[in-house]
Amino acid sequence: MTTPAKSTWAGVLRTPVGAGAAGLLAAVLLLAVLAPLLWSDQASAVDTGRILEGPSGDHWMGTDGLGRDIFFRVLVATGLSVGLALLATAVGVGAGLLLGAAPMLLGRRAGRVVTAAVNIAVAFPGLLLALFFAVVFGVGATGAVLAIGFALAPAFARLAQTLVAKVSGLDYVAAARIAGLGRLRLLARHVLPNVAEPLVVNATIAAGAALLAFSGLSFLGLGVQAPLYDWGRLLGDGLSSLYVHPAAALAPGTAVVVAGLAFNLFGEAIAKGIGMRTTPLSPRPRARAAPVRRPVVTDEAKPVLAVEGLRVAFPGSTPVRGVGFTLRRGAAVGIVGESGSGKTLTALALAQLIEQPGEVSADRLDFLDRPLLDLPDRERKHLLGTSFAMVFQDPMTSFNPTQRIGRQLAEVSEQHGGLSRGQALERAIDRLQAVRVPAAARRAKQFPHEFSGGMRQRAMIGMGMMGAPALIVADEPTTALDVTVQRQVLRLLDSVRAHEDVALLLISHDITVVRRFCERVLVMYAGRIVEDLPAADLPARARHPYTRALLAAVPDMNTDREQPLAVIPGRPIDPAELPVGCAFATRCPLADEQCRSADPPLVPDEEGRRVACWHADAATGLPAVAEEVRVGE
Numbered sequence: 252m253t254t255p256a257k258s259t260w261a262g263v264l265r266t267p268v269g270a271g272a273a274g275l276l277a278a279v280l281l282l283a284v285l286a287p288l289l290w291s292d293q294a295s296a297v298d299t300g301r302i303l304e305g306p307s308g309d310h311w312m313g314t315d316g317l318g319r320d321i322f323f324r325v326l327v328a329t330g331l332s333v334g335l336a337l338l339a340t341a342v343g344v345g346a347g348l349l350l351g352a353a354p355m356l357l358g359r360r361a362g363r364v365v366t367a368a369v370n371i372a373v374a375f376p377g378l379l380l381a382l383f384f385a386v387v388f389g390v391g392a393t394g395a396v397l398a399i400g401f402a403l404a405p406a407f408a409r410l411a412q413t414l415v416a417k418v419s420g421l422d423y424v425a426a427a428r429i430a431g432l433g434r435l436r437l438l439a440r441h442v443l444p445n446v447a448e449p450l451v452v453n454a455t456i457a458a459g460a461a462l463l464a465f466s467g468l469s470f471l472g473l474g475v476q477a478p479l480y481d482w483g484r485l486l487g488d489g490l491s492s493l494y495v496h497p498a499a500a501l502a503p504g505t506a507v508v509v510a511g512l513a514f515n516l517f518g519e520a521i522a523k524g525i526g527m528r529t530t531p532l533s534p535r536p537r538a539r540a541a542p543v544r545r546p547v548v549t550d551e552a553k554p555v556l557a558v559e560g561l562r563v564a565f566p567g568s569t570p571v572r573g574v575g576f577t578l579r580r581g582a583a584v585g586i587v588g589e590s591g592s593g594k595t596l597t598a599l600a601l602a603q604l605i606e607q608p609g610e611v612s613a614d615r616l617d618f619l620d621r622p623l624l625d626l627p628d629r630e631r632k633h634l635l636g637t638s639f640a641m642v643f644q645d646p647m648t649s650f651n652p653t654q655r656i657g658r659q660l661a662e663v664s665e666q667h668g669g670l671s672r673g674q675a676l677e678r679a680i681d682r683l684q685a686v687r688v689p690a691a692a693r694r695a696k697q698f699p700h701e702f703s704g705g706m707r708q709r710a711m712i713g714m715g716m717m718g719a720p721a722l723i724v725a726d727e728p729t730t731a732l733d734v735t736v737q738r739q740v741l742r743l744l745d746s747v748r749a750h751e752d753v754a755l756l757l758i759s760h761d762i763t764v765v766r767r768f769c770e771r772v773l774v775m776y777a778g779r780i781v782e783d784l785p786a787a788d789l790p791a792r793a794r795h796p797y798t799r800a801l802l803a804a805v806p807d808m809n810t811d812r813e814q815p816l817a818v819i820p821g822r823p824i825d826p827a828e829l830p831v832g833c834a835f836a837t838r839c840p841l842a843d844e845q846c847r848s849a850d851p852p853l854v855p856d857e858e859g860r861r862v863a864c865w866h867a868d869a870a871t872g873l874p875a876v877a878e879e880v881r882v883g884e
């Protein structure tokens with residue numbers, strides 16, 4: 252597990268509460284180690300002549316029923332009290348982590364059973380659980396450690412579950428999955444280090460609670476047994492003579508309160524410190540307050556993205572089969588195709604977001620001239636985090652509903668751009684302004700639900716621009732929006748592309764959108780690119796029967812509204828049941844025996860246009876505008 256960055260600790264220690272709590276905790280821990288070594292003899296020395304004496308110069312806190320010095324006994328008891336409390340906390344955190352990570356390690360079904368059990372256990376009061384386990388494990392220190400440990404476990408399991416689930420959904424964990432890491436390694440290398448901070452903070456606070464619980468069990472006679480003694484036992488012993496000699500109970504009681512406070516205050520101070528963090532935990536590049544500039548310097552003539560033979564395979568199907576294209580700075584390329592043609596999987600594969608059991612392979616997948624599939628995790632994460640922006644279909648699920656928009660945008664620059672919290676927030680406001688969110692400074696403080704759909708999508712684009720993106724992949728970015736807002740968002744993407752010199756890959760099922768905003772169009776069918784042509788060539792020079800059918804299915808102002816809408820006959824192909832020949836053959840008016848027996852290759856012509864059809868030349872005779880083809884006619 253990684254510990255919080257040095258600067259965070261330094262920050263915590265600089266605050267008065269942090270410094271006080273740290274000093275107090277250090278004293279308690281030091282005493283726990285040294286007191287049993289230094290004063291054990293004085294603490295156990297019996298003096299029958301001075302039984303139950305009150306405080307005096309010889310015995311600052313008086314003596315107990317055997318004339319032993321209470322002050323020394325309280326000091327020596329620090330070792331057992333703190334040691335056992337820490338042990339119980341370790342048991343609780345360990346068991347909690349195991350239970351919390353179970354859904355990730357065991358898979359969905361077994362994970363659900365564990366989660367249900369944890370949910371039930373969390374509902375029981377901790378002290379009740381501790382008493383129950385104390386009875387199960389028997390009276391004594393070991394039993395009490397296990398009892399308190401297991402009583403703490405459900406809360407830690409719940410916390411670990413939430414944290415693990417949150418981190419598991421992050422891009423870099425998905426990326427690590429694609430890199431083929433096993434579940435255990437994924438947990439150890441990518442998940443646990445990222446959930447360590449809140450767990451450590453909670454464990455510190457829980458240690459205070461364990462100390463209290465342990466004293467309680469010992470006080471009740473269920474914990475530490477004679478001749479051993481901890482604060483709880485001393486408290487129990489002292490209580491019997493409370494009216495004669497209150498110091499005998501007050502001294503161990505005060506020790507419990509002070510030590511408990513030390514753990515609690517220190518835990519709270521760290522929590523606050525983490526919240527006030529002014530530098531990212533990792534990685535920490537040298538960049539300072541200056542606006543984030545392009546982190547990867549590339550030869551402008553080189554493509555931003557070069558893809559060859561991209562494949563996405565799942566057990567039993569290969570929904571993306573050999574996709575290849577290049578994208579240059581400032582260029583806009585569109586991918587169109589019906590639902591299920593593999594557009595989204597292509598985008599996810601580019602962003603390294605395909606999850607197991609899916610597998611991505613490619614003859615070439617170079618982003619900013621770096622082979623994405625071969626880069627070390629950390630480098631790939633940084634490269635994608637700074638230069639690759641993704642705008643998803645549903646603006647509602649793109650943001651964390653519990654965090655303010657500005658904070659979510661700022662996080663990107665804190666993580667990857669090396670900006671401080673304040674600087675990152677300033678940049679977030681600037682980016683929100685850039686994507687034309689009105690009153691950006693005020694809006695930055697709002698939660699996602701306070702934004703309209705279009706504004707959320709603009710904020711998402713703004714988030715993509717927190718770094719210096721070289722590529723924006725927008726997957727159906729306007730599907731969830733109404734028509735006027737759709738236009739605004741598309742225009743915004745277009746202006747970002749033009750002004751920031753960013754490459755844009757626009758994915759849509761709507762060929763008219765792609766035609767309008769992109770200079771090149773890739774038409775996908777059954778996981779392959781079947782045609783690649785300049786948008787200006789649509790509709791006249793489209794040579795694939797599928798492209799022409801897509802165009803023909805788009806109604807326009809001249810479409811006769813009395814007639815049923817045109818559709819492409821037949822159904823899209825299931826990637827698990829691909830035919831031997833051309834996948835479009837069953838729906839194609841030009842299909843013949845050759846089409847049914849051999850899949851046509853994607854062939855470029857002298858102008859760089861590519862088409863995969865045995866009858867590409869004949870296809871230009873097919874209708875490509877809506878009123879020319881109607882189902883049922």
Ligand SMILES: Nc1ncnc2c1ncn2[C@@H]1O[C@H](COP(=O)(O)OP(=O)(O)OP(=O)(O)O)[C@@H](O)[C@H]1O
Pocket residue numbers: 565568570588589590591592593594595596597609760825826
């Ligand atoms: N996790 C998965 N496991 C197996 N098959 C999948 C998985 N995800 C997607 N597919 C299949 O891959 C094919 C392509 O899916 P993809 O989401 O890329 O299509 P799309 O063209 O983006 O369609 P839409 O516009 O509906 O999102 C579909 O047939 C889909 O069923």
